[in-house]
Amino acid sequence: MxxxxxxxxxxxxxxxxxxxxxxxxxxxxxxxxxxxxxxxxxxxxxxxxxxxxxxxxxxxxxxxxxxxxxxxxxxxxxxxxxxxxxxxxxxxxxxxxxxxxxxxLLTLVYYVILVTIFMLTNFVINIIKYRKYLSKLPPKYRLLYLLMARPRKAIDVVRNPGWWYPLNLCGKYSLSFDIYLDPPDISRKVRQAIESGCLKRDDIVWVTYGLxxxxxxxxxxxxxxxxxxxxxx
Known part of the structure; x- marks a missing residue:
């Protein structure tokens, strides 16, 4: 070495x-x-x-x-x-x-393995803790959200967004997000959705962690x- x-x-x-x-x-x-x-x-x-x-x-x-x-x-x-x-x-x-x-090349291989482990862990957590929210997801997004996202109340995202990016706002679902948003930007985005009336404070928003x-x-x-x-x- x-x-x-x-x-x-x-x-x-x-x-x-x-x-x-x-x-x-x-x-x-x-x-x-x-x-x-x-x-x-x-x-x-x-x-x-x-x-x-x-x-x-x-x-x-x-x-x-x-x-x-x-x-x-x-x-x-x-x-x-x-x-x-x-x-x-x-x-x-x-x-x-x-x-x-x-x-x-090896780094990329082990990187994919590590990310896969994270996604599988997220899958297990969702099945154990958040199963009741899964039925409300569109079928085509259900498996992928299980792997990459978690449910949070909209108002909780506004108050403490961290690096959790919303994937569904105002009835629209997505698998992508803007990786260049900072926590204040995330908070602002969800707050604007609430203020516009298309999202309620206690509505569930599926958010994915920006690893x-x-x-x-x-x-x-x-x-x-x-x-x-x-x-x-």
Missing amino acids: NIASILAAMVLAVLSVYDIKFRELPPKLVASSILLLGLLRLIEGFGLDRRVLAVYVIFDIFILVIISVIAYMKLLGWGDVAAIAIICVSAPTPVPPSRVLPPP PGVPIITIAYVIALLIGDSIFY
Whole structure:
């Protein structure tokens, strides 16, 4: 395991704090981290044939492009893209104990696994605690809301929105939300719906939690460094 990959984990841990608190990353810290970690990785060397190294670099760039497209569609934050970029420049090639798969790809695999665990946990909580609200959901949304959302009273969302984003307001249901809304924006949006008369204070609103992506990516990256691709062989 090289120094750059270890330092990248430390940088991601710091950035995770920003993401949890503000859902934003300091641009200067991100840019300087990418530059310094990239330079350190070049100094450390790769120990691979140039053609093999080129394949991994091209593959990592492909991953970054895909993640950037997803972020452009507002399905992920640009901070998540920055986190993956940090991993790509610090560990673009397999890091022992990984034999074939590079950390950027492994991180995404473990990221999906972690998010899936969160969704299944949410599913169980809804079945146990909020089953009585399920029958009022349109059938085509029922399963997905079970996995990704929870019911709250509208007035509770106004008073304490946190990072919970409403998926149904005024009789309209959706599976997407604006990831760039802050808690005051969420509160304002629900309050306006109440004031317009299309939503009552005690009406149930299904809200989904805006997971901070960087901490999950960080955990997935650490798992990738510790166990590599061993679970696939």
